[in-house]
Structures are given as C-alpha cells and as structure tokens.
Amino acid sequence: MSNLIDEDISTIQAKYEAQKIAFAPIMFQAARVLRDSGILNLVKKNRRKGITPEEVANDLGISIYGVKVLMEAGMAMDILRLEGGRYYITKCGFFILNDRMTQVNMDFVHDVCYRGMFNLEEAIQTGKPAGLRELGPWKTIYQGLSSLPEKVQKSWFDFDHYHSDYAFPDALPLVFKRNHKKLMDIGGNTGRWAFQCVEYSPEVAVAILDLPGQLDMAEKNIRENGLEKRISTIAIDILDQSRSFPEGYDAIWMSQFLDCFSEDEIVSILKRAYAAMDNSSVLYILETYWDRQSYEAARYCLIGTSLYFTCMANGNSKMYHSKDMLRCLREADLVVEEDIDGVGISHTLFACRKR
Amino acid sequence: MSNLIDEDISTIQAKYEAQKIAFAPIMFQAARVLRDSGILNLVKKNRRKGITPEEVANDLGISIYGVKVLMEAGMAMDILRLEGGRYYITKCGFFILNDRMTQVNMDFVHDVCYRGMFNLEEAIQTGKPAGLRELGPWKTIYQGLSSLPEKVQKSWFDFDHYHSDYAFPDALPLVFKRNHKKLMDIGGNTGRWAFQCVEYSPEVAVAILDLPGQLDMAEKNIRENGLEKRISTIAIDILDQSRSFPEGYDAIWMSQFLDCFSEDEIVSILKRAYAAMDNSSVLYILETYWDRQSYEAARYCLIGTSLYFTCMANGNSKMYHSKDMLRCLREADLVVEEDIDGVGISHTLFACRKR
Numbered sequence: 051m052s053n054l055i056d057e058d059i060s061t062i063q064a065k066y067e068a069q070k071i072a073f074a075p076i077m078f079q080a081a082r083v084l085r086d087s088g089i090l091n092l093v094k095k096n097r098r099k100g101i102t103p104e105e106v107a108n109d110l111g112i113s114i115y116g117v118k119v120l121m122e123a124g125m126a127m128d129i130l131r132l133e134g135g136r137y138y139i140t141k142c143g144f145f146i147l148n149d150r151m152t153q154v155n156m157d158f159v160h161d162v163c164y165r166g167m168f169n170l171e172e173a174i175q176t177g178k179p180a181g182l183r184e185l186g187p188w189k190t191i192y193q194g195l196s197s198l199p200e201k202v203q204k205s206w207f208d209f210d211h212y213h214s215d216y217a218f219p220d221a222l223p224l225v226f227k228r229n230h231k232k233l234m235d236i237g238g239n240t241g242r243w244a245f246q247c248v249e250y251s252p253e254v255a256v257a258i259l260d261l262p263g264q265l266d267m268a269e270k271n272i273r274e275n276g277l278e279k280r281i282s283t284i285a286i287d288i289l290d291q292s293r294s295f296p297e298g299y300d301a302i303w304m305s306q307f308l309d310c311f312s313e314d315e316i317v318s319i320l321k322r323a324y325a326a327m328d329n330s331s332v333l334y335i336l337e338t339y340w341d342r343q344s345y346e347a348a349r350y351c352l353i354g355t356s357l358y359f360t361c362m363a364n365g366n367s368k369m370y371h372s373k374d375m376l377r378c379l380r381e382a383d384l385v386v387e388e389d390i391d392g393v394g395i396s397h398t399l400f401a402c403r404k405r
Numbered sequence: 406m407s408n409l410i411d412e413d414i415s416t417i418q419a420k421y422e423a424q425k426i427a428f429a430p431i432m433f434q435a436a437r438v439l440r441d442s443g444i445l446n447l448v449k450k451n452r453r454k455g456i457t458p459e460e461v462a463n464d465l466g467i468s469i470y471g472v473k474v475l476m477e478a479g480m481a482m483d484i485l486r487l488e489g490g491r492y493y494i495t496k497c498g499f500f501i502l503n504d505r506m507t508q509v510n511m512d513f514v515h516d517v518c519y520r521g522m523f524n525l526e527e528a529i530q531t532g533k534p535a536g537l538r539e540l541g542p543w544k545t546i547y548q549g550l551s552s553l554p555e556k557v558q559k560s561w562f563d564f565d566h567y568h569s570d571y572a573f574p575d576a577l578p579l580v581f582k583r584n585h586k587k588l589m590d591i592g593g594n595t596g597r598w599a600f601q602c603v604e605y606s607p608e609v610a611v612a613i614l615d616l617p618g619q620l621d622m623a624e625k626n627i628r629e630n631g632l633e634k635r636i637s638t639i640a641i642d643i644l645d646q647s648r649s650f651p652e653g654y655d656a657i658w659m660s661q662f663l664d665c666f667s668e669d670e671i672v673s674i675l676k677r678a679y680a681a682m683d684n685s686s687v688l689y690i691l692e693t694y695w696d697r698q699s700y701e702a703a704r705y706c707l708i709g710t711s712l713y714f715t716c717m718a719n720g721n722s723k724m725y726h727s728k729d730m731l732r733c734l735r736e737a738d739l740v741v742e743e744d745i746d747g748v749g750i751s752h753t754l755f756a757c758r759k760r
Contacts, residue, residue: 059496065507066702068500071436071482072510073709074429076518079525080712081426086526115667116529119711119723122695126708127426141414145423152420155427160523163431168519170434171441174471312470340477347421353481354428356474357435368474 075164080123081146082160084130087112089120090147093130093139100136151212155351158209158358161202166362173361181361190364192310196263213338213351214306215242217394221305221336222250224390224399228332230254230301236323237288237307241268241281248280257299259284291318295326302327305336310359312366313378320382324404333384333402336393339372348396372398430519435478436501437515439485442467444475445502448485448494455491506567510706513564513713516557521717528716536716545719547665551618562595568693568706569661570597572749576660576691577605579745579754583687585609585656591678592643592662596623596636603635612654614639646673650681657682660691665714667721668733675737679759688739688757691748694727703751727753 059067070077084090088110093101103121107114121137124130129143145152166181173180179190185202188194198206225233231253235244238258247256258268262285272281286293288311295302302323308316323333343349356368379386379402388401414422425432439445443465448456458476462469476492479485484498500507521536528535534545540557543549553561580588586608590599593613602611613623617640627636641648643666650657657678663671678688698704711723734741734757743756 061496062700062702064496065500065504066700066705067483067497068504068507069510069702069705069709071433071484071497071501072507073514073705074433075514076522076709076712078426078429079522079716083526083529087529112529113532115532115721115723116715119715120529122708123712126705128422129426141416141419142422142426145420146426149420149423152423152427155424159428159430164523165520167431167434168515171438174438174442174467174475177468177470345417345421347417347424350421350424350428350481353477354424354431357431357478360471360474361434366470368470 077123077127078156078159080120081127081129082156084120084124085146085153085156087120089117090124090129090139090143093121093137094144094147097139100133100138102136106137151351154205154208154212157205159354161205162209163358163362167357170357170361173365176365178365179360179362180365182363185362191362192261192364193263196266210239210306211242213396214336217305217336217397218243218246220393221334221397221399222246224388224393224401225301225303225334226251226254228301230332232299233257233301233303234259234296234299234326235303235305236260236295236319237304237310238268239264241271243303243305244268244281245271245275245277248277255280255282257282257284257296259286259288259295261285261287288319289315291322293322295322297326297328299326300331302331302333303336304334306338308335308375308378309337309369310364310367313374315366316375316378317381320378320384324382324384327404329404331404332387333400335375335400335402336397337375337400338369338396339375339398340369341371341373342391342398343396344392352396375400432478432482433511433514435475436482436484437511439475439479440501440508440511442475444472445479445484445494445498448476448492449499449502452494455488455493457491461492506706509560509563509567512560514709516560517564518713518717522712525712525716528720531720533720534715534717535720537718540717546717547616547719548618551621565594565661566597568751569691572660572691572752573598573601575748576689576752576754577601579743579748579756580656580658580689581606581609583656585687587654588612588656588658589614589651589654589681590658590660591615591650591674592659592665593623594619596626598658598660599623599636600626600630600632603632610635610637612637612639612651614641614643614650616640616642643674644670646677648677650677652681652683654681655686657686657688658691659689661693663690663730663733664692664724665719665722668729670721671730671733672736675733675739679737679739682759684759686759687742688755690730690755690757691752692730692755693724693751694730694753695724696726696728697746697753698751699747707751730755 103117107117125132129146131138131140165184169180186194233256236259238260244256244258265283340349340352352369359367383405384402385405386400387403390399393399458472462472480487484501486493486495520539524535541549588611591614593615599611599613602609620638695704695707707724714722738760739757740760741755742758745754748754
C-alpha cells in the first residue's frame with residue numbers, strides 16, 4: 051500500500067481530493083461521453099499538434115458549447131491537457147479510451163450500476179440489493195441475468211468474463227498437474243471454464259452446477275460444440291441449504307463464485323463441498339482478494355465491485371479479504387494445501403483438502 | 406495549474422487514475438453513506454486509537470457486512486486509513502465530514518444531479534437539459550425551483566447561496582465606494598444581495614429583477630423585514646429579448662447570473678443593460694471564472710458545475726473562461742473599468758461602463 055496518500059498530504063491537496071469525490075458522478079459521465087462521442091479518439095489522433103474545441107466541434111458535428119464543457123471536464127480530470135489553447139490526451143486519457151479493462155469497468159458501472167447506486171443507503175440498512183429495482187423485479191441479479199436489456203446484459207457479461215477468464219490459462223496447469231478425471235464446476239455459468247478444461251485435458255469430464263437460467267446458455271454451447279459426452283449440467287439452487295452436492299468427483303472447482311455469497315452462505319457451501327469429497331478430492335477456489343493485490347488499481351476495482359454486490363446483486367456478498375475466506379474454510383474443516391497468488395495477475399488459487 | 410498530474414506520471418499510476426474515474430459513481434455513494442450513516446463521525450471521534458469495523462457495527466447498529474464494504478471503500482478512496490486492523494480518518498475524510506463546501510457540493514450532486522446526469526450524452530446532442538426530467542417536467546430548472554421536492558430544493562439553495570454569498574462582504578465596499586443611490590439587481594433571486602446593500606448603505610434603493618416565482622420568495626422577505634420602501638421587485642423573463650430593462654439606475658448588478666445563459670443570451674442581456682445605462686452608470690458583474698482560480702479544487706468545482714448547467718439546468722450555459730465573458734462585453738460595447746480577482750476567494754468583479 052505504498053502509493054496511498056498519507057498524512058503528509060497538504061490541506062489544500064486534501065480539500066481538492068474531497069472535491070473530486072464530491073463531483074465524481076458528474077465527472078464520470080463527462081469522461082464516458084468524451085469517450086463515446088468520439089472526442090477522445092479525435093484528440094488522440096491529433097496528439098502531436100493538439101486540437102482546439104472549435105476544430106473538434108467542426109469535425110464531429112457537436113456544438114461548440116457541448117465540446118467545451120466536456121473538454122474542460124476532461125482537463126479537470128487530467129484525461130486531457132490544455133496548453134496554448136490546444137488540448138492533448140494524457141496517459142490516463144489513453145486508458146479511458148483504449149484500455150479494455152477500463153472500458154469494461156466503465157460500461158459496467160454506467161449500464162448496470164449507475165442508477166441503482168442512488169439507493170446504496172437503503173441497501174446497507176436492509177441487507178437487500180435496493181438498487182436492483184432499477185433493472186428489474188428480481189430478488190437477486192442472478193435471477194434476472196438472462197432477461198436483462200441487451201446493452202445491460204452485454205456490459206454485465208463483458209465485466210464478468212473479463213475479470214475471470216484471463217486467469218484460466220494460468221490456472222489450468224495448476225489444476226491438471228493432479229490429473230483429475232471428474233471435475234465438478236460449481237457456479238459454472240455459461241461453461242467457459244468447462245470448455246477450457248476439456249480442451250486442455252483429453253481425459254477429464256466436467257459437470258457444471260448452476261441455476262437453471264444460466265444452464266440454458268451452457269447447454270446451448272455444449273450442443274453446438276458436440277461435447278455432450280464430456281460436459282454435463284446439474285441444475286441446483288446453491289442457496290437451498292438442504293441440497294447436498296453430488297459425490298464422486300475428484301476435483302471441485304469454484305471460480306469467482308464464493309464472492310457472490312455472504313460469509314454464512316460460504317460456510318454452508320463449503321460444508322456441503324466437504325460432504326461430497328473423499329480424502330483424495332481437491333477443492334479449488336479461484337478468487338481475487340483485495341489484500342493480495344500488487345496494484346492499487348486492482349484493489350480499487352475489487353473494493354468498488356463489493357458495492358455492486360451490496361446494492362445491485364444480492365445485498366450481502368463482497369470481494370473478500372483473504373483472511374475472511376481462510377476463516378470460512380477452517381469452519382468447514384478444510385485445509386489449504388496450496389496458496390498461489392498472481393494467477394492471471396490478480397487471482398489467488400487455493401487448493402484445499404479435507405482436514 | 407502547477408499541481409496537475411503531468412506526463413511524468415507512471416503508466417501504473419495512470420491506469421489507477423483511470424479506474425478511479427471508472428468507479429467514481431460507486432465510490433461517491435459510498436463516501437456519502439459513510440458520512441450520512443455516522444460512520445465517518447465515529448471514526449473521527451476515535452481518531453487517536455482507531456476503530457475496527459466490529460466496533461463501528463456495534464456502536465451504530467449497522468451490519469458488520471455493511472460497515473466493512475463502506476469502510477473498505479473509504480480506505481480505497483483515502484478518506485480512511487487502515488493500519489493494524491484499525492481504521493483512522495484522513496485529512497480528506499475530515500473535509501468530507503466537516504467542510505461546509507464539500508458537504509454542500511456532495512448534497513447538490515446527489516440530490517439535484519445524480520439521477521439526471523445519466524442522460525448527459527442526450528443533453529450534449531440536443532442542447533437541452535435532458536436530465537431535468539428526473540426532477541420534473543420543466544423546460545429549465547428555474548421554472549421548477551419553487552416546486553422542487555423539499556430536500557432537493559434545500560440542496561439547490563444551499564449550493565447556490567454557499568457559492569455566491571461569501572463574496573458579498575468583499576464586494577459591498579468595492580461597489581459602494583461609488584455611492585450609488587439606485588441599484589438594479591438583475592437575477593436577484595430571493596433578495597440576499599439586496600438586503601445586504603440596504604444594510605451597508607443607508608442611501609441606496611434596490612430593485613430586484615427576476616422571474617415571478619423567485620420574486621414571491623423575495624417579496625415575502627421584504628414584507629417580513631418592513632423594507633418595502635427601499636427594496637422593490639420587477640417581474641421579467643430575461644430570456645424574452647423584446648423586454649428592455651428599466652432605465653434610471655446608476656448601478657446594475659449581476660451576481661452569478663450570466664453563467665446561467667448561453668453566450669448569445671449573455672450578449673443580448675448585456676446589450677439591453679447597455680441601453681438602460683447612461684454615461685455615468687456602472688454595470689457590475691460578479692462571477693467565478695475557471696481560469697482565474699488560485700486553487701485547483703475551486704477550478705474543479707466550477708468545471709463540474711458547468712455540466713450541471715448542461716444536463717440539469719438549461720442545456721446551454723456554463724462557468725466561463727474570463728476571455729469568453731470579455732468577448733461578450735466587447736460585443737455589447739461595454740468596457741471593463743475595474744477587473745478585481747479574489748473577491749471572496751473565488752470571484753472576479755468587473756465594473757463596466759459604456760464605451
């Protein structure tokens with residue numbers, strides 16, 4: 051946490067930082083429109099000689115007034131730099147424009163979270179995702195995923211896949227060095243991990259457990275790829291604590307899954323996993339913990355994502371500190387055999403056995 | 406503009422700054438709820454020994470889950486600092502909690518702007534305040550001010566008064582050194598400047614020009630203070646360009662008024678002021694220009710406020726660069742006789758005469 055602004059910060063700087071927070075929603079929208087209107091791209095193209103608001107207005111057919119309020123906001127945010135009447139793009143501006151992670155985060159925050167986050171206070175008080183009603187009448191977002199408006203759904207899945215999939219290539223050899231033959235993917239969603247498993251290991255068969263709605267998409271993918279013999283699906287509501295998990299799998303896989311639950315629910319899930327394991331089974335947990343990050347940017351994103359869970363997803367889950375997860379594992383009598391940070395940069399892989 | 410992050414910023418830092426923008430609306434709401442839930446105040450009270458999330462949850466009756474997601478967000482934003490499992494308030498946190506300007510800005514952004522800012526792109530494209538429909542069915546916010554929901558109205562007036570009134574004590578001697586007897590306050594709103602004038606100068610009479618709705622509030626104040634003989638009101642829609650201004654005033658006053666109009670409208674207003682002036686009349690313009698600020702925090706607030714005008718107020722006005730205003734004055738054949746920065750810290754006073 052070396053880069054944190056510490057108490058040596060001047061009072062003037064602290065007051066400035068406070069105003070950045072106070073005006074944050076307005077500046078967020080300005081940054082997004084700078085990106086989506088083409089202004090940021092045009093400034094980038096003219097990065098050597100700079101560009102005036104008048105030239106931008108002429109080129110893009112946006113009013114000079116609109117261009118000015120947006121570009122001045124861009125300057126205030128340091129995504130643009132004003133010098134001798136001409137605007138230039140900054141490094142931060144490049145990330146807003148071209149970095150896939152930043153794009154995915156910004157679209158997710160705007161399309162999925164923005165309106166609902168107005169209700170954060172109510173979500174904290176009630177323990178319910180009080181912002182979700184802005185998207186639809188569901189108890190949690192998981193019931194609504196398959197019926198979200200197209201743009202919102204795209205932003206949700208882009209975010210979800212971006213932040214989990216890039217760890218899979220690193221994780222595959224760490225899992226299959228144990229030569230698993232039968233793997234159960236709990237919360238397997240549309241099957242992205244399962245498909246990579248059967249491609250990586252010719253011997254493994256994978257069962258995906260998830261809500262019926264998600265499995266519709268997974269089953270379609272399985273059929274289209276002719277993989278019915280190697281990938282199967284099991285519909286289950288994980289939150290129904292009376293539902294035990296099927297036995298007979300030598301590996302259980304949970305990727306970015308437990309962060310969708312409260313600590314009590316995590317313990318219940320882990321206890322049911324324990325009951326389904328024998329002494330040679332391995333439980334893999336692939337997660338991002340905010341205390342295990344090398345980059346402050348990653349920690350910031352994870353902690354911001356927690357509030358999405360609070361206000362939009364289900365009201366009671368979050369991106370955890372690794373110690374929280376280790377405590378839950380102990381309560382379920384599981385021991386961590388391997389603890390590997392830096393999987394796909396931000397992820398941590400726990401390989402666990404029955405105590 | 407000495408404190409701007411320049412191109413020496415590292416790529417890692419630029420990526421972090423981009424994520425702060427990408428998650429800005431979420432973090433804004435977390436900061437606000439940290440303040441309004443009492444958490445920030447409790448952390449401040451325990452600023453010597455720090456406080457754990459568990460202690461906060463017990464003391465305030467908020468779930469430990471809710472406390473954790475909020476305090477972790479507070480740490481990510483650097484309004485809290487985590488050390489040895491205990492949280493401490495930072496200088497920025499003090500501003501979020503106790504600084505009146507920061508409070509007023511944050512309430513204004515949440516209550517007045519937050520929901521509507523979702524529509525910024527439409528506002529830029531159409532030149533209309535596309536976010537205003539979230540508050541009511543008005544063409545501009547000025548028609549709706551007197552019928553806004555109470556909390557929204559309070560946040561609007563708190564913001565408006567905070568950012569203009571503190572300059573009045575500095576401005577009074579600068580105006581009344583000329584011993585004006587008849588002053589016309591164009592856009593005088595609820596009469597706050599007029600009341601200070603008649604108190605400061607025993608000889609002056611003030612006429613307030615504004616929309617009928619605003620004058621209702623002004624007239625009530627006048628009656629309650631028995632000032633009918635010294636303060637009068639004149640109802641006028643300034644945007645009706647066929648309406649000339651009354652003549653016979655030796656001073657015309659416009660405080661934080663012209664920023665509510667487009668440049669074309671400003672020129673029309675200034676030309677009508679010109680027509681109402683004789684060779685000895687003085688036109689005073691008290692404004693905040695973003696290029697005239699000593700503090701980046703002030704510049705940031707002004708530029709953020711521009712986007713409120715774009716999306717919520719009227720779709721075509723902004724906080725101007727001083728050169729924009731000087732150009733409008735030239736077009737109306739007015740010359741700046743005095744140009745005084747630093748009035749009440751952020752304001753600039755122009756005293757103008759006919760050319």
